[in-house]
Amino acid sequence: MDRLSHTLIEEQDDFEMVTGTLATTSISSNGECQPSPDPGTQSVTGRDNKHSRMSNITNAAAEDREHSGNYEMDSANHVEFTKEDNTWITSRALVMVRSTSGEQASRILESMDSRVRQSLSEKMIDPMIYHFRLKACEELRVQQAINMPRTRAPNQNRGTPPPPPTATPFMNSVDDSNTNNAMDGVDDAEDDDANTNAIHDADCTDGEDEVNDDANEGDYPLATSEGTIDPTADEGAYDQEDVADEDQAEVDADAINDNEDEEEEEEEAEQSDAATDAGIDNENNHDHDHDHDNHNHICTCTIPYSLTSVSILRQNPHGDLELSSNRKITSLTIDHSTSPGNGGTKTHTIAKIEVEPLGSGLPGAKVEQATQGAEPGAVLYTQSCFDRPVQMSFMPNYSDTATNPKLLRVFIGQIARGSQHVCRQIVMAGSWVNVWSFAMIEKAISILIYLLTSLVIYNIGLTLYRLYFHPLAKFPGPRLAAITGWDEFYYDAIKGGRMIWHIQELHDEYGPIVRTGPDELHIRDSSFYDELYISGNKGRDKWDRVAGYSGPPETAVSTVGHTHHRIRRASLNPFFSRQNIRHHEPAIKDRLSRLFSRLRECQANGEVVRMDCAYMALTMDIVSSFAFGSNPSHLSRSDFNVAWHNAMVEPLKGQPYLKQFPYLQALFPLMVALPEAVLNRINPEMSNLMTWMRGMRKDISRTIEINEKGERVDGTIFQAILDSDVPASEKTLTRLEGEGSVVLAAGSETTARCLSVVTFYIMYDRAILRKLRNELGGLRPEADGFFALGQLETLPYLTACIKEGLRLTGVVGRLPRISHEPVQYKDWVIPPGTPVSMANYHTHYDPDNFPSPLEYRPERWIEASQDGLKLDKYLVAFGRGTRSCIGMNLAWTELYLTLAHVVTKFDFEVYDTTIERDIRTDRDYFVTFPREDSMGIRMKVVDAF
Numbered sequence: 021m022d023r024l025s026h027t028l029i030e031e032q033d034d035f036e037m038v039t040g041t042l043a044t045t046s047i048s049s050n051g052e053c054q055p056s057p058d059p060g061t062q063s064v065t066g067r068d069n070k071h072s073r074m075s076n077i078t079n080a081a082a083e084d085r086e087h088s089g090n091y092e093m094d095s096a097n098h099v100e101f102t103k104e105d106n107t108w109i110t111s112r113a114l115v116m117v118r119s120t121s122g123e124q125a126s127r128i129l130e131s132m133d134s135r136v137r138q139s140l141s142e143k144m145i146d147p148m149i150y151h152f153r154l155k156a157c158e159e160l161r162v163q164q165a166i167n168m169p170r171t172r173a174p175n176q177n178r179g180t181p182p183p184p185p186t187a188t189p190f191m192n193s194v195d196d197s198n199t200n201n202a203m204d205g206v207d208d209a210e211d212d213d214a215n216t217n218a219i220h221d222a223d224c225t226d227g228e229d230e231v232n233d234d235a236n237e238g239d240y241p242l243a244t245s246e247g248t249i250d251p252t253a254d255e256g257a258y259d260q261e262d263v264a265d266e267d268q269a270e271v272d273a274d275a276i277n278d279n280e281d282e283e284e285e286e287e288e289a290e291q292s293d294a295a296t297d298a299g300i301d302n303e304n305n306h307d308h309d310h311d312h313d314n315h316n317h318i319c320t321c322t323i324p325y326s327l328t329s330v331s332i333l334r335q336n337p338h339g340d341l342e343l344s345s346n347r348k349i350t351s352l353t354i355d356h357s358t359s360p361g362n363g364g365t366k367t368h369t370i371a372k373i374e375v376e377p378l379g380s381g382l383p384g385a386k387v388e389q390a391t392q393g394a395e396p397g398a399v400l401y402t403q404s405c406f407d408r409p410v411q412m413s414f415m416p417n418y419s420d421t422a423t424n425p426k427l428l429r430v431f432i433g434q435i436a437r438g439s440q441h442v443c444r445q446i447v448m449a450g451s452w453v454n455v456w457s458f459a460m461i462e463k464a465i466s467i468l469i470y471l472l473t474s475l476v477i478y479n480i481g482l483t484l485y486r487l488y489f490h491p492l493a494k495f496p497g498p499r500l501a502a503i504t505g506w507d508e509f510y511y512d513a514i515k516g517g518r519m520i521w522h523i524q525e526l527h528d529e530y531g532p533i534v535r536t537g538p539d540e541l542h543i544r545d546s547s548f549y550d551e552l553y554i555s556g557n558k559g560r561d562k563w564d565r566v567a568g569y570s571g572p573p574e575t576a577v578s579t580v581g582h583t584h585h586r587i588r589r590a591s592l593n594p595f596f597s598r599q600n601i602r603h604h605e606p607a608i609k610d611r612l613s614r615l616f617s618r619l620r621e622c623q624a625n626g627e628v629v630r631m632d633c634a635y636m637a638l639t640m641d642i643v644s645s646f647a648f649g650s651n652p653s654h655l656s657r658s659d660f661n662v663a664w665h666n667a668m669v670e671p672l673k674g675q676p677y678l679k680q681f682p683y684l685q686a687l688f689p690l691m692v693a694l695p696e697a698v699l700n701r702i703n704p705e706m707s708n709l710m711t712w713m714r715g716m717r718k719d720i721s722r723t724i725e726i727n728e729k730g731e732r733v734d735g736t737i738f739q740a741i742l743d744s745d746v747p748a749s750e751k752t753l754t755r756l757e758g759e760g761s762v763v764l765a766a767g768s769e770t771t772a773r774c775l776s777v778v779t780f781y782i783m784y785d786r787a788i789l790r791k792l793r794n795e796l797g798g799l800r801p802e803a804d805g806f807f808a809l810g811q812l813e814t815l816p817y818l819t820a821c822i823k824e825g826l827r828l829t830g831v832v833g834r835l836p837r838i839s840h841e842p843v844q845y846k847d848w849v850i851p852p853g854t855p856v857s858m859a860n861y862h863t864h865y866d867p868d869n870f871p872s873p874l875e876y877r878p879e880r881w882i883e884a885s886q887d888g889l890k891l892d893k894y895l896v897a898f899g900r901g902t903r904s905c906i907g908m909n910l911a912w913t914e915l916y917l918t919l920a921h922v923v924t925k926f927d928f929e930v931y932d933t934t935i936e937r938d939i940r941t942d943r944d945y946f947v948t949f950p951r952e953d954s955m956g957i958r959m960k961v962v963d964a965f
């Protein structure tokens with residue numbers, strides 16, 4: 021394109037739009053913009069003279085400058101505009117005039133220097149036209165300064181004045197006004213603009229433009245001083261008869277434009293190529309009029325991903341990036357209804373955009389819906405509140421989007437040429453820029469730093485408090501345990517249920533009472549057991565940290581308060597009474613018969629039996645018939661339903677995590693709520709359990725319904741609770757459901773483990789087997805083929821075998837209790853409210869009471885009794901006090917009946933089972949666990965009698 025040479029003023033900055041040093045552009049006698057008429061400095065180019073009217077303007081402006089310092093020419097800074105520039109300026113000015121309300125126009129006129137007005141009036145120049153031409157010149161100059169492709173001029177249609185700004189939808193209004201979306205490019209419309217009116221450039225410190233205030237502050241405002249951009253606002257056109265003159269001027273310019281068509285097409289083609297280079301679909305983005313050669317000149321707009329703010333990084337003349345301003349978007353509304361898809365590119369209309377007033381600074385803005393429009397790949401089209409459309413195109417960055425989806429490439433261009441307040445910086449952007457969600461990241465980082473600092477300070481304070489000022493500070497123990505409870509997590513979660521062995525070492529070092537955690541004491545003294553786990557009204561509370569995972573909410577076992585626990589326990593006691601268990605004896609014997617027949621089958625098949633699973637199937641079948649009146653028949657399953665065994669046992673390993681992160685308990689109800697198919701895929705074993713729980717819930721609901729009709733469902737724990745005197749709040753579906761789960765869990769693995777360990781030792785040590793068979797040989801079975809329970813309970817050796825089994829297995833872990841009164845232990849006064857624990861393991865393996873504690877030696881119980889020692893005092897497998905095991909009568913019944921009949925009816929051979937690996941208590945997950953590599957307790961049935 022044959023551009024006339026032009027000189028730009030020395031700008032303070034490429035991106036400083038209208039400051040007080042606007043280029044001193046003049047309007048030549050032919051009506052084109054050109055350098056000011058300073059003969060000494062301007063390069064005047066040849067032009068045809070046909071638009072003589074405009075020379076008046078030129079002269080007027082020149083004279084103005086003589087009168088006013090504001091219009092002082094800067095001889096060093098002058099500019100020349102081409103014809104097409106002038107065309108654009110004219111059209112642009114027209115649009116601005118039309119979009120100016122009467123009120124605004126009056127303000128402009130008022131603020132205009134009277135001498136200027138006078139001068140203009142003498143030369144019959146409309147001051148509004150003059151004013152807006154200045155602005156248009158200024159815009160154009162800025163674009164040229166950054167070498168940005170020109171926006172399609174408004175009112176491109178030959179002779180048709182542009183329509184006034186319309187209300188939403190903006191896309192429509194953009195189309196109507198023939199400005200299309202802002203990136204409509206330099207298209208044929210420019211051919212139409214031959215309006216060669218020219219305006220002298222002027223120094224814009226004339227005070228008529230509040231934009232200058234912003235610019236002078238070195239800021240790059242994106243908002244009006246009120247901070248609002250409302251593209252829906254129709255400010256009402258400035259009714260100007262003088263527009264007719266402009267139209268006439270446009271007609272005059274047609275002839276000139278014809279020569280320029282070819283050049284325009286070439287330019288368009290260049291730009292289209294550049295867009296292709298930038299990865300933009302030219303078809304979809306044919307309107308993206310931008311210049312990719314100018315990346316170095318553009319400012320980089322940092323628009324947070326959520327569009328909470330807009331900040332602009334500008335590039336100074338040295339090529340460095342500078343942060344020029346941050347403006348917070350306070351509201352951004354996207355009109356999705358006007359968002360047609362565009363070949364995979366989403367197009368949205370911004371219905372309204374508001375930014376903060378100057379000086380508000382970052383950060384923080386609540387932006388509704390903003391993110392919806394700002395996803396990578398989305399294209400935001402909008403029309404500014406002014407006369408030009410604003411387009412923001414969000415496209416993935418070529419290189420970084422894959423690794424960092426927050427990095428977008430944004431094209432911002434052709435925006436609101438007339439909207440100097442708001443978008444002039446964006447006008448300058450006019451190209452593809454990288455956009456990062458800095459504000460969000462910065463905000464997150466600052467919050468993180470704040471939190472970390474607070475955390476560090478808090479922890480330092482807490483550490484000092486725990487070490488020196490805590491009520492337990494005087495108690496012995498390692499400093500680490502005094503400071504943090506994480507060592508417990510390490511031993512229980514990381515090393516796998518080993519905390520009680522670590523505590524054992526601490527006792528060896530520090531004595532019988534040790535501070536094992538910041539708030540917790542532990543005592544290893546078998547003689548103190550009954551004092552801590554006290555009976556009667558002085559009962560202790562549970563520690564809420566532990567109670568939470570002992571069982572589901574609302575159950576007795578998870579109740580913290582002693583009094584509340586008593587109420588709940590009272591509703592269960594009758595059901596677990598010795599009398600009620602006797603009542604269930606036939607059902608227990610029935611399940612035992614099933615076990616015996618299964619063992620005979622195994623013998624016949626030569627199968628190796630997982631005794632731990634067989635006994636688990638037995639205890640689950642028994643407890644199910646006892647508590648729920650049902651028969652799940654785990655015994656009948658070929659593998660004794662090993663899946664159920666695992667489903668009941670494996671979750672216990674999660675207890676250390678639940679203790680450290682109690683909120684994980686919230687996941688359990690979610691798991692129950694998961695659809696069966698989903699859970700089945702995730703964990704088929706748990707899925708069985710969940711299915712069972714759902715079934716139980718149905719049964720309970722039915723029981724409640726039947727009770728409401730005045731009828732009963734006898735023989736279940738649910739009916740027992742409903743029959744009890746407890747308040748209705750203790751008879752809810754949740755409570756009943758919870759108690760059902762607890763009974764199934766507490767009543768199966770505990771007893772099963774004891775049975776399988778005892779069976780192992782009896783079969784492993786034939787001497788024990790012989791003694792036991794001798795003792796049992798003195799009994800005669802009853803009519804049902806079973807020994808009478810009463811008789812079995814009198815057998816000392818059988819009882820000793822069971823006690824020795826309970827000593828080595830059962831609940832081995834700590835059972836914290838909290839007293840509301842000070843507790844005296846030796847010289848120590850334990851402050852009220854302190855959780856104090858004793859591990860059953862330490863009592864059961866106390867060598868003072870049980871020499872060679874790791875050995876299975878039933879004889880110790882016989883010998884102790886003969887020596888008058890009350891060894892039973894130290895058998896605490898079922899706990900003691902108000903919270904001891906409620907199911908111990910059932911457990912004893914099962915143990916007596918099962919062991920007595922198994923040893924007399926079957927002979928087993930231990931199969932690849934070792935004491936070290938499979939029998940000995942190695943881990944504490946509330947109940948005893950063998951070593952990790954255990955393969956179960958396996959035996960072969962070699963004989964059946």
Ligand code: HEM
Nearest residue numbers: 576577766767770771830831835897898899905906907911
């Ligand atoms: C050898 C077998 C068993 C052992 C070693 C045993 C051990 C224990 C222990 C130590 C506790 C106290 C837990 C604590 O303080 O948090 C307890 C509580 C409990 N046990 Fe057992 N138990 C056995 C069998 C059973 C059976 C067969 C049932 C039911 C059918 C049962 C049901 C319960 C219940 C419901 C509790 C909670 C009591 C409460 O908090 O009031 N247990 N058990």
